[in-house]
Amino acid sequence: MPRPDRTSERREELLPIVAEAFARLGYRRATTATLAARCGVRENVLYRLWPDKKAMFLASMRYVYDRAERIWEERAAEGPEGTTARRLLEYESRHLGEFGLYRILFAGLSETDDPEIRGHLRDTYRRFHRWIRRRVEAHDRLRGARLGPEADLIAWAVVGLGTVANVGREIDLFPARLRARLIAEAGRLLLEGGAP
Amino acid sequence: MPRPDRTSERREELLPIVAEAFARLGYRRATTATLAARCGVRENVLYRLWPDKKAMFLASMRYVYDRAERIWEERAAEGPEGTTARRLLEYESRHLGEFGLYRILFAGLSETDDPEIRGHLRDTYRRFHRWIRRRVEAHDRLRGARLGPEADLIAWAVVGLGTVANVGREIDLFPARLRARLIAEAGRLLLEGGAP
DNA sequence: GTATAATGTAAGTGTATGCTTACATAAATA
DNA sequence: TATTTATGTAAGCATACACTTACATTATAC
Numbered sequence: 308m309p310r311p312d313r314t315s316e317r318r319e320e321l322l323p324i325v326a327e328a329f330a331r332l333g334y335r336r337a338t339t340a341t342l343a344a345r346c347g348v349r350e351n352v353l354y355r356l357w358p359d360k361k362a363m364f365l366a367s368m369r370y371v372y373d374r375a376e377r378i379w380e381e382r383a384a385e386g387p388e389g390t391t392a393r394r395l396l397e398y399e400s401r402h403l404g405e406f407g408l409y410r411i412l413f414a415g416l417s418e419t420d421d422p423e424i425r426g427h428l429r430d431t432y433r434r435f436h437r438w439i440r441r442r443v444e445a446h447d448r449l450r451g452a453r454l455g456p457e458a459d460l461i462a463w464a465v466v467g468l469g470t471v472a473n474v475g476r477e478i479d480l481f482p483a484r485l486r487a488r489l490i491a492e493a494g495r496l497l498l499e500g501g502a503p
Numbered sequence: 504m505p506r507p508d509r510t511s512e513r514r515e516e517l518l519p520i521v522a523e524a525f526a527r528l529g530y531r532r533a534t535t536a537t538l539a540a541r542c543g544v545r546e547n548v549l550y551r552l553w554p555d556k557k558a559m560f561l562a563s564m565r566y567v568y569d570r571a572e573r574i575w576e577e578r579a580a581e582g583p584e585g586t587t588a589r590r591l592l593e594y595e596s597r598h599l600g601e602f603g604l605y606r607i608l609f610a611g612l613s614e615t616d617d618p619e620i621r622g623h624l625r626d627t628y629r630r631f632h633r634w635i636r637r638r639v640e641a642h643d644r645l646r647g648a649r650l651g652p653e654a655d656l657i658a659w660a661v662v663g664l665g666t667v668a669n670v671g672r673e674i675d676l677f678p679a680r681l682r683a684r685l686i687a688e689a690g691r692l693l694l695e696g697g698a699p
Numbered sequence: 700g701t702a703t704a705a706t707g708t709a710a711g712t713g714t715a716t717g718c719t720t721a722c723a724t725a726a727a728t729a
Numbered sequence: 730t731a732t733t734t735a736t737g738t739a740a741g742c743a744t745a746c747a748c749t750t751a752c753a754t755t756a757t758a759c
Contacts (some may be wrong), residue, residue: 308728309726309727309728309732309733309734309735310725310726310728310733310734310735310736311727311735311759312734312735313735313736314735318735323703332616333614334614334617335531335613336615337719338715338716338717339716339717340715340716340717348736348737349737349739350717350719351697351718351719351720351737351738352716352736352737354718355715355735355736359717360720361714362700370565372720376508381585386566407533411634411710413609413612414613415610416673416674417529417530417609417610417612417613417614417615418529419529419533419673419674420528420529420532425674425675429676431672432670432671432676433676435675444524450695454529455688455691455692456684456689459681460681460684460685460688460689460692461689463667463671463677463685463689464660464663464664464667464685464689464692464693465664466667467664467665467666467667467668467689468658468660468663469663470663470667470670471659471660471662471666472663472668474612474628475628475659476617477611477612478615478621478625478628479621479625480626480628480629480632481659482624485655485656488652488656489656489660491660492652492656493652493656493659493660493693495591496651496652496692496693496696497660497693498690498691500603500692505702505703505704505705505756505757505758506703506704506706506755506756506758507705507756507757508704508705509705509706510705513706533747534745534746534747535747535748536745536747544706544707544746545706545707545708545709546705546748546749547707547749548707549751550748550749551705551706552729555747555748558748634757650743664732665752696755700759701756701758701759702757702758702759703749703754703756703757703759704751704755704757705735705754705755706754706755706756707752707753707755708750708751708752708753708754709750709751709752709753709755710741710750710751710752711749711750712743712747712748712749712750713746713747713748713749714745714746715736715744715745715746715753716743716744716745716746717742717743717744717745718741718742718743718744719740719741719742719743720739720740720741720742721732721738721739721740721741722731722735722737722738722740723732723736723738723739724735724737725735725736725737726733726734726735726736727732727733727734727755728731728732728733728734729730729731729732729733
């Protein structure tokens, strides 16, 4: 007799908007009032979908990472496996940070005192790292043995490269052109290792 | 007839404590109440030394960076110039983040909507980069021409390396041992470029 | 000693914000 | 149509926090 429960559909509708707000404003500045306003609803509507603001943020983090990974997977599938790492560097050098992943991660990094946020952040970074490492390993397999540090370390260094590139974009550290070269050239150096 | 003005001395006394609080707690969690409590004074005492909380934060950022650079300079002076870059990587791999530099920078990254904080952040990162670039160039001079990307890009990649290493420390991404190897080995790879 | 300004103490103020409550309305089934 | 529950609206609450005000106390120069 009652109306059907559309809670989960509603969550899926609003999550992209909420995530966008967190990415753009950071955790603190994205107040529940602004989140609701951007969604075109009242605050209590959000509170019917998630228990509290933190849950909204954690859901946003997962959503943004999943979306980014999905895009990378699509790009990866567009060519032969061994060249994936190089093609992705190329792609990122042009579309860096479009999906708000780093912005959300940065926002989370200011809330590391909260064990739950901290934990989710750790999980996300680990997934990120694992994904990159797999590409580096595939690259190595094609190229033969690696001379420099193993794929694990290289993958972390690539994460660092992406991070500094995004920090740079965030605070206008360097022009877009240099940012693209940074990812492409330094990334290639890391990938190719000590080989000539 | 009045008492002598000890304002600037007092600032120098309290700034390290304030900076430590910002580094440890981040911008938002470091409330003016806790800042004052840690300094062993009342809030209005701090407000007599700085116009507002933001000024306290910016002063802290400058203080922490200056201190970190001073330490690096000391370490750099301890050996021949050409080996500085390598020795500093070695040093950082062991003492990473001890001075709270990255923590303050992360805290600032969540406040990038404020143009003043943003500007100071940019300045600090640029000083950081310039300092590293000089070491990379000195290293290159000793070693002969560079085969890979130029020193400018390499220096940014090294900043990224330090960043990811500090993120890792912040949220327990990997054990200290791997962190040290990350800095030492990936750093070395970046420094040596495509050379064998 | 006394005038003067710096320093310390204590309490308060206005506002922002996470979250809740009370109530009206809408839609679906029986 | 009647009943039941989801959905929307509006207002409010409690707290935290940046910042201020009022006043007592101290140390210095004369």
